[in-house]
Amino acid sequence: MKQFIVIGHLARTDGDFSLNDMPGGAGRMDVLCRCINSSFFLSHNLRRDVECYLVLLGEPDPPKTVLFRGDALRYLSPDERSAGALIKKVLALPCDEEFRESTPGVYVRRGGLEKLLTECSPALLDENGTDIRHMQDLPSAYLLSDHQNFSESESAITDHLPRISVGPAILHADHTITVVLNEMDRREKSSE
Incomplete structure (x- = not known):
């Protein structure tokens, strides 16, 4: 399973936002919706x-x-509003430490990055990392940030992670996911 972890620094943690104002009222939820679309479509x-x-x-x-799982995912269309509606619906659920499903393939739980780092070991996508095209083996999990840089506390708990770059230019988070998946696709195709 390929995994992407995206930190939404301002993203609302309840379903009380308008799908017409995801950049403002939802705390840049639009960035996260684009990451969802890049991950799956x-x-x-x-x-x-x-x-x-x-x-x-x-x-x-x-x-x-919030977790989106491709093997169970239903009702996602290739537009930001569709992903936003699924996020809005899952955030309306009461949740605790275990994932709870709202619609097929969409889950929510309490907890953040520290908990995820105990469950998987992602590489951190960083423009100063090792170029992905120079790596012999690619990791299956990747960590990236939204439109903001990692905070000091996030940097402190991720300083042990390997750093990977997708190229010389700094890209948007959703474009970075596309480049990583493209590199994985190329390698999978060449190994057939």
């Missing part, structure tokens, strides 16, 4: 071997983690 198909975790750190009740 192919032309006329979905990637079933991907999980995308959204670590939500905004008001009013942080942190929460």
Whole structure:
């Protein structure tokens, strides 16, 4: 399973936001929705071997983690509003330390990055890391941030992670996911 963990520094942790104002009122939820779409959509198909975790750190009740699982995912269309509606619905559920499902393939629980790092060992996507094209073996899990840099506390708990770069230019989070998946696709195809 390929995994992407995206930190949403301002993303709301309740379903009380308008799908018409995801950049403002939802704390840049639009960035996270684009990451969801980049993680799953192919032309006329979905990637079933991907999980995308959204670590939500905004008001009013942080942190929460939303999980999209490709092998169970239903009702996702290739637009930001569709992903936003699924996030809004899952955030309306009461949650605790275990994932709770709202619609097929969409889950929520309390907890954030520290908890996820006990469950998986991602590489951190960083423009100063090792170029992904120079790596012999690629990790299956990746950590990246939304439109903001990692905070000091996030940097402190991730300083042990390997750092990988997707190229010389700094890309948006959703574009970075696309580049990583493209590199994985190329390697999988060449090994057939």
